[in-house]
C-alpha cells in the first residue's frame with residue numbers, strides 16, 4: 001500500500017502531512033499511556049493506605065472533585081474520560 005492509500009489522502013503532500021502528524025500522535029499516546037499507568041500506581045498507594053487504616057477503597061466526594069476537574073477542562077466528554085480513568089484506578093463499582 002502507498003502512503004496515500006494508508007492515510008486516505010488524495011495527494012502525496014497531504015499524505016506526508018498526515019504521516020508526520022500520526023507519528024506525533026503515536027508519541028503523544030505513548031506518553032498519555034505512561035501517565036495513566038503512573039496515575040494508577042499513585043491511586044493504588046492512596047487506596048492501600050486508606051484500606052489498611054480500616055477505610056473503604058472508594059471515596060465518592062473525591063471522585064466528584066476529579067470528575068468536575070475533567071469536565072471543567074474538557075467539557076462533557078471529560079466526565080466520561082474521568083470515569084474511565086477512575087475505573088482503571090479502582091476497578092468497577
Ligand SMILES: O=C(O)C(=O)C[C@]1(C(=O)O)C=C[C@@H](O)C=C1
Nearest residue numbers: 043046047058059062063089090
Ligand atoms: O483520592 C483518593 O482518595 C483516591 O483513592 C484516588 C482515587 C483516584 O484514582 O482519583 C481513586 C479512588 C477513590 O474513590 C477516589 C479517587
